[in-house]
Amino acid sequence: MPIHPIAPDSIFSTVDHDQHRQRRNAVNSFFSPASVHRLEHVLKENLGKVLARFDKHARSRSVVQMYYVFKALASDLITFYFFDKCLNLLDASDFGKAGFDTIDKFFLMTHIGKVLSWLMGLFTTATNWLVRILFSDLIDMRERRNHISSKWWSNAVRDIRNSPDPQRIKRTIFEGILSSKLPDSDKTDARMAGEAQLVVFAGEGTTAWTMHAALYQILANPVVCKKLKAELASLEPLADGIPPLAETEALTYLGAIIQETIRIHPGVISRQLRVSPEVPILYTDKIKGKEYSVPQGTVYSMSPLALLTFHHQTFPAL
Ligand code: HEM
Incomplete structure (x- = not known):
């Protein structure tokens, strides 16, 4: 590494x-x-x-x-x-x-x-x-x-x-x-x-x-923008324009936008290395019904882009 x-x-x-x-x-x-x-x-x-x-x-x-x-x-x-x-x-x-x-x-x-x-x-x-x-x-x-x-x-x-x-x-x-x-x-x-x-x-x-x-x-995405604005409008207006953190964290639509953004545009796109030092990693291929075992100590890596955007590569209308 x-x-x-x-x-x-x-x-x-x-x-x-x-x-x-x-x-x-x-x-x-x-x-x-x-x-x-x-x-x-x-x-x-x-x-x-x-x-x-x-x-x-x-x-x-x-x-x-x-x-x-x-x-x-x-x-x-x-x-x-x-x-x-x-x-x-x-x-x-x-x-x-x-x-x-x-x-x-x-x-x-x-x-x-x-x-x-x-x-x-x-x-x-x-x-x-x-x-x-x-x-x-x-x-x-x-x-x-x-x-x-x-x-x-x-x-x-x-x-x-x-x-x-x-x-x-x-x-x-x-x-x-x-x-x-x-x-x-x-x-x-x-x-x-x-x-x-x-x-x-x-x-x-x-x-x-x-x-x-x-x-x-x-x-x-104008639909997303409109829904987000509607959710933000539910917050109590404050003089400094900055709502309390707890209130913004409770906004579910905003939360979904953040999660979806991280999924489609992951901040780290390089393959991330992993090693299981003591136990083997077991993986079951459900389609083929086959089980694979990665021996302990093996260095392996996965690409976040491939993992996270497997099903949807675009930002859905949420
Ligand atoms: C949306 C924002 C962020 C994303 C998408 C993100 C993503 C990641 C990812 C994927 C890793 C793992 C890399 C790997 O395993 O090889 C990582 C590690 C790390 N991140 Fe973040 N990160 C974010 C924000 C932050 C922030 C705000 C901090 C610090 C204030 C931070 C500090 C770290 C540190 C120190 C590590 C190394 C941890 C370790 O080796 O144990 N990250 N980040």
């Missing part, structure tokens, strides 16, 4: 099954619905910024590229969850477009890297001058995120650790790592900075892609 070029020590790059389980357990509870609800005030604050920017664009009649708005929103939110502060991309005039474009180019390269794994290794380990020649479009990402920004990330870890306010660390995912039974070698500034970068990296593109695809589907 290729090691993640940005965060080689992160959950994502942990190959050993038990070590991966331990590292994951340390942060699991921070992704629970209850934890997400505790972040509601941050969500509101950031959505307020988005609405203010929309107002500005509407007044100047200028085009706003939603893809970058969604990316900046996801990035600021997730980074804040780690550090109690963020890169404030929602305040940037272009919503941090250049950095996001480079990340997209990197993801394009990962498709080739699946076949030519040495390519990803080269990108990770080669010296900067060589990367500049071989991957000129991507050097910015490696330098920005690995060197300049890594200072931002490790400084932010140190800042949180040394904060005189004990509540500050409790508000962040670091609390989970620090209070876990993980060895001290897993609690260094460098590993925590890497873990944070990975989670932001994993969360910003997927979430933004989902929102972007949902917006497209809503606008491309």
